[in-house]
Amino acid sequence: MKLLLKNATLVLRNGEKKADLLIDGGKISRISNNIEENCKTVDCTGKHVFAGLIDMHVHLREPGFEGKEDIESGSRAAVAGGFTQVCCMPNTNPVCDNAVVVSYIKYRQSQVNLCKINPVGAITRGQEGKAMAEIGKMKEAGAVAISDDGKTVADTNVMRLAMEYAHGFGLKCLCHCEDINLVDGGVVNEGYNSTLTGLKGSLRAAEDIIIAREIALAESLDIPVHICHVSTYSGVEIIRSAKARGVKVTAETCPHYFILTDDIITSFDTNTKVNPPVREEKDRLAIIEGLKDGTIDCIVTDHAPHALKDKQVEYNLAAFGMSGIETSFPLSYTYLVKTGQLTLSCLADKMSFNPSEILNLGAGEIKEGALADLTIADLSEKYVIDSGKFLSKGKNTPFNGFEVYGKVLYTIVDGNIKYKN
Numbered sequence: 001m002k003l004l005l006k007n008a009t010l011v012l013r014n015g016e017k018k019a020d021l022l023i024d025g026g027k028i029s030r031i032s033n034n035i036e037e038n039c040k041t042v043d044c045t046g047k048h049v050f051a052g053l054i055d056m057h058v059h060l061r062e063p064g065f066e067g068k069e070d071i072e073s074g075s076r077a078a079v080a081g082g083f084t085q086v087c088c089m090p091n092t093n094p095v096c097d098n099a100v101v102v103s104y105i106k107y108r109q110s111q112v113n114l115c116k117i118n119p120v121g122a123i124t125r126g127q128e129g130k131a132m133a134e135i136g137k138m139k140e141a142g143a144v145a146i147s148d149d150g151k152t153v154a155d156t157n158v159m160r161l162a163m164e165y166a167h168g169f170g171l172k173c174l175c176h177c178e179d180i181n182l183v184d185g186g187v188v189n190e191g192y193n194s195t196l197t198g199l200k201g202s203l204r205a206a207e208d209i210i211i212a213r214e215i216a217l218a219e220s221l222d223i224p225v226h227i228c229h230v231s232t233y234s235g236v237e238i239i240r241s242a243k244a245r246g247v248k249v250t251a252e253t254c255p256h257y258f259i260l261t262d263d264i265i266t267s268f269d270t271n272t273k274v275n276p277p278v279r280e281e282k283d284r285l286a287i288i289e290g291l292k293d294g295t296i297d298c299i300v301t302d303h304a305p306h307a308l309k310d311k312q313v314e315y316n317l318a319a320f321g322m323s324g325i326e327t328s329f330p331l332s333y334t335y336l337v338k339t340g341q342l343t344l345s346c347l348a349d350k351m352s353f354n355p356s357e358i359l360n361l362g363a364g365e366i367k368e369g370a371l372a373d374l375t376i377a378d379l380s381e382k383y384v385i386d387s388g389k390f391l392s393k394g395k396n397t398p399f400n401g402f403e404v405y406g407k408v409l410y411t412i413v414d415g416n417i418k419y420k421n
């Protein structure tokens with residue numbers, strides 16, 4: 001089947017280009033001016049076309065926590081957010097620590113048939129931090145990386161062995177960095193606002209110590225490693241200096257870390273509770289600097305949908321996490337591109353090309369011959385975020401009521417329209 005995008009502004013790796021784009025057989029077959037073809041045509045005048053967005057860090061909750069989200073609702077939310085591929089974390093029930101669960105997720109993806117879903121296998125069995133999971137078998141079944149996300153592998157030697165095993169299978173470890181003994185029950189950033197509210201704080205050091213540990217392992221072993229959801233100014237600095245030494249470290253952050261500060265916790269709104277916690281202005285600014293200078297490679301959502309009952313409790317008891325997949329693109333565009341911090345091409349790198357490179361997904365670029373995974377957006381349209389309209393089961397966002405630009409109009413996967421606004 002053919003599909004023609006007319007008069008589009010294509011967001012390429014090194015700039016923008018006005019052209020028509022023809023899709024044939026699931027691939028981009030031609031990019032040129034004035035393509036005439038008797039087929040289904042989308043008028044893209046005034047619209048931007050991106051390589052399909054890739055979110056390399058989401059929680060889809062299936063199997064086991066379908067009250068929060070399932071693969072179908074999560075996929076609907078993903079394509080509405082402009083995502084053509086997501087990578088889902090293994091903290092499900094049962095934990096995705098074996099080939100059967102990986103295969104189950106792939107099977108559910110083929111049933112739902114919206115975005116591509118790449119399972120991330122656990123590092124350790126049951127995410128218990130002790131025995132290694134079946135890394136080779138999970139890779140064979142389709143896992144694209146391993147992670148104990150939600151937890152750090154506390155035993156450094158287990159982490160070392162996991163990095164070596166994973167590397168042997170061509171997989172990377174995605175590291176959730178949190179020294180749990182130092183966190184000691186903290187629920188927010190430790191600082192002025194934790195004192196003001198009486199909520200127990202967690203030091204930046206709890207995150208930084210593990211970022212530094214994972215980098216030390218990666219450097220000693222000469223193995224690549226990826227740091228999840230960086231939230232601290234000091235963590236950015238550790239990663240920056242490691243990269244300067246040639247350590248093979250990559251890193252991601254999320255919109256809440258470059259938009260919000262812990263001033264929001266004074267509302268006691270449990271939708272502000274996330275792990276790692278949102279921190280202070282100097283952290284927020286350092287995250288933006290890290291995105292600008294390439295220290296931070298990717299923008300992910302850490303989409304963590306929760307049921308209302310998990311959040312409608314007192315702050316200390318509420319679940320950590322934000323439902324982010326339907327707001328990530330407009331928030332990133334509004335707060336990074338419209339403010340002049342990043343170019344559109346650079347944003348596209350952070351949300352598509354770089355995640356694809358890091359995980360070897362073979363996507364992330366608009367060029368002839370590439371897979372026709374594309375996201376079409378209207379960047380001029382302003383609208384107000386309304387969590388009541390989320391397709392995700394998780395309505396837990398601190399961004400309700402925020403004014404944003406950048407409406408996703410179409411999400412195209414393998415040449416097929418999977419979402420149309």
Ligand code: DOR
Binds near residue numbers: 059150305320321
């Ligand atoms: O806020 C978070 N929520 N951080 C995590 O690391 C896990 C996630 C979840 O699974 O809810």
Ligand code: ZN
Binds near residue numbers: 149151176228276
């Ligand atoms: Zn995490």
Ligand code: ZN
Binds near residue numbers: 057058059089149
């Ligand atoms: Zn996560």
